[in-house]
Amino acid sequence: MELVGAIIVLIGSIFLFLGALGILRMPDSFNRIQAGTKATTLGTLLSLAGLIFLMPGWWGKLIVLIMFIILTNPVSSHVLARAAHHIKTPLTPQTVIDKYADEENKELDNHKTEVA
Numbered sequence: 866m867e868l869v870g871a872i873i874v875l876i877g878s879i880f881l882f883l884g885a886l887g888i889l890r891m892p893d894s895f896n897r898i899q900a901g902t903k904a905t906t907l908g909t910l911l912s913l914a915g916l917i918f919l920m921p922g923w924w925g926k927l928i929v930l931i932m933f934i935i936l937t938n939p940v941s942s943h944v945l946a947r948a949a950h951h952i953k954t955p956l957t958p959q960t961v962i963d964k965y966a967d968e969e970n971k972e973l974d975n976h977k978t979e980v981a
Contacts, residue, residue: 870918877911880904892957894949902942909934 884904891897913931917924950965 866918866921870915873915873918874912875915877908877913877915880908880911882908884908892959894954895946895956895960898942898946898949902938906934906938909938 881904884901887900887904888897891900910931913927913934917927920927947965956963
C-alpha cells in the first residue's frame with residue numbers, strides 16, 4: 866500500500882509542477898488562472914489521496930480537506946477571473962471571443978432601451 870500511495874503522491878506532484886509551469890508560460894491572466902486552478906486542483910487531490918494510503922489513520926481529515934479543495938478551488942478561480950475582467954485586465958491578442966463582455970454589452974443595450 867505504501868508503494869501505491871507514493872506513486873499517487875508522485876503523480877500529484879507532477880500535476881502541481883505542470884500547473885506552476887502553466888502559470889509561467891500562459892500569455893495572460895485569464896489563461897494563467899485556468900492553468901493554475903485545474904492543474905493544482907488535480908495535483909492537490911492526488912497528493913491527498915496518496916496520503917490516505919500512506920497514513921491510513923488520517924483518512925477522515927484528508928477526506929475533509931479533499932472536499933474543501935473540491936468546493937473552494939473552482940469558486941476562487943471564478944471570482945479571480947471575474948474580478949480581473951471587471952477591472953479591465955487586458956486579454957492576449959490571440960483571444961478572439963469574450964463572451965462575458967458580449968453579455969455585459971447586451972445587458973447595457975437593454976438597459977438603455979428601457980430607460981429611453
